[in-house]
Amino acid sequence: MxxxxxxxxxxxxxxxxxxxxxxxxxxxxxxxxxxxxxxxxxxxxxxxxxxxxxxxxxxxxxxxxxxxxxxxxxxxxxxxxxxxxxxxxxxxxxxxxxxxxxxxxxxxxxxxxxxxxxxxxSSFPGPQFGSDVLTQFLDADGRPGLATVPKPKVGLPTEEHARIGYDAWVGGVDLLKDDENLTDQNFNPFERRVTESFEMRDRAQEETGERKDYLVNITAETDEMVRRAEYVADHGGSFVMVDIITAGWSSLQTVRRRTEDLGLAIHAHRAMHAAFDRLPEHGVSMRCLAQFARLAGVDHLHTGTVGLGKLENEDTVGINDWLTSDLYGMRDVLPVASGGLHPGIVDALLDATGPEVMVQAGGGIHGHPDGTRAGAEALRAATEAWVDGETLDERAERVPALRTALDKWGTESPR
Missing domain, CATH: 3.30.70.150 (RuBisCO large subunit, N-terminal domain)
Known part of the structure; x- marks a missing residue:
């Protein structure tokens, strides 16, 4: 032939x-x-x-x-x-x-x-929980989930990292999150960070009456990622975070298999994605990277901010639609909007994406003039205002922390 x-x-x-x-x-x-x-x-x-x-x-x-x-x-x-x-x-x-x-x-x-x-x-497992994490592990029924990364994103000692997490939790966010390049450095060792952060998480839960959790970055060599996932589960966590592209797809599949046994959800960070998708004429689109992630079994995935944040614009809405679409009965993936978000642009973001997202703000919380707790309160108020059909200015009349955030940042996107 x-x-x-x-x-x-x-x-x-x-x-x-x-x-x-x-x-x-x-x-x-x-x-x-x-x-x-x-x-x-x-x-x-x-x-x-x-x-x-x-x-x-x-x-x-x-x-x-x-x-x-x-x-x-x-x-x-x-x-x-x-x-x-x-x-x-x-x-x-x-x-x-x-x-x-x-x-x-x-x-x-x-x-x-x-x-x-x-x-x-059908040969792939897909997500274990998907968007159900909002109600299965958190108290975010009827609204977007809220998350934050302590800032500065690396360099904080463990005690300060955990304290910032506590302030954010009691201010109204659901999830503390590690940055993509915070793993197990001497200034903030992995095991100590997990232990102390969950102690503060438990305290915040008791004070607020809401379930809180922590997206712990376990990214490492594959066997070490599995060990770290087990450590998180042993200390009362429900989530792990993986830098899925830098760690690799096969490593992700191994972690997904172990988290099935541990009952842990996977928060997927897409660090390095732009090496594949930033040039529009070459490489692999973020839409395809998102498809691979869903097949492999992540539960959350960063997909962009529809041009409202600090990162390059992309087809966020189309990607989100695919992640939440029917795929032969496979569970959906909860899209995560992150990168330069603050309370003044939450309404525009949610107008574009709808409520089935997680909103993550870093500087837009911790840069608040009155500190992290006030920043978290402002983000929560802005999100709930959108859910309730109220303008940000209307809600700010009753929530001083939101008023302060709007006065500081307005409705402009950072660069």
Whole structure:
């Protein structure tokens, strides 16, 4: 059987229900047509090569097929289910986002979207809790969950970190959160931080009558992440946090398997995502990264602030919609809005995202002129005002901490 690039292009192809269909945006290399480039993408990401082959076996059932090419460079490629190892994100991504990212046949290539078939999807566990964490572990029924990272995000000694957490909890936030680069440093060791923070958590719960918790960053080498997750569970925590991209998809899958036994939810930070998705013409979109995270089983995921925070704008609403959509019965993922948020822009954020989110503010709480507790009170008041259909100024007449926050930051986004 002869195999050439033309065998990987059929513009009349109709995908089967078991095909994984990926949409790429392709800019062909010099002297290359879009059709030729598309065929090479399908070839390289499945079972082709640069040289014409003559093989005895019929391996066409393992060949990807490029189809549905558009004038703006969008190309769909259908991958047969037999090409993939069930339940292995590493193997799937080595196909659809592997060598093709560096081929000379394309100047640039971006994985834009994926359409996941049921058979492949069901081989992954998905989230254990999803948005149910708002009521299963917290008292955030009918409103967004609220979280905060102590600031400065690294450098605080353990005692001060825990004290800031207490002030934020009693001020009205639901969750304390570690920063993505705070793990187990000498100035704030992991085990001591967990122990002291949960002591303050328990005190805040008793004073407020609300359930509070802590998103503990366990990011490390895989075996150490599992050990840290067990430590969190042993000390009364319900959540762990993983820097899912820097730690790696296989590590995340290992952690997800252990947290199933421990009854822990996974808060996913996306540090390093911009290395893949910031350039709009190349790499892997945040939409696809979010899809991988849902399959692997995270319960929360940072997805952006619809341009209202300090980070680059992206398709936050579209990503959130996908994370909360039906996917063959797989649990949803609770989107997290973070990065430069403060009480003065909460209403605009929630207008865009709706209430099924977690709102996380750092400087927008701890930078309040009257301190962390007042900053948390202002964020809680701004959120509840939106839920109640009240303007921020109206609520600020009854909540001095919100009035102070609005006077300081107004309704402008930071940079």
């Amino acid at each position: 002869g195999i050439e690039y033309d065998d990987f292009l059929d513009e009349s192809y109709t995908p089967t229900s078991d095909d994984l269909v990926c949409t790429f945006r392709v800019a062909p290399g010099e002297g290359m047509s879009l059709e030729a480039a598309a065929a090479r993408v399908a070839s390289e990401s499945s079972n082709g090569t640069w040289a014409a082959l003559d093989v005895d076996s019929d391996i066409s059932r393992l060949s990807a097929m490029a189809f549905d090419l558009s004038d703006d460079g969008l190309v769909k490629v259908a991958y047969p289910d037999a090409l993939f190892e069930p339940g292995s994100l590493a193997q799937v991504l080595s196909c659809i986002a592997g060598n093709i990212m560096g081929m000379k046949a394309v100047d640039t290539i971006r994985l834009v979207d994926c359409e996941w078939p049921e058979q492949l999807t």
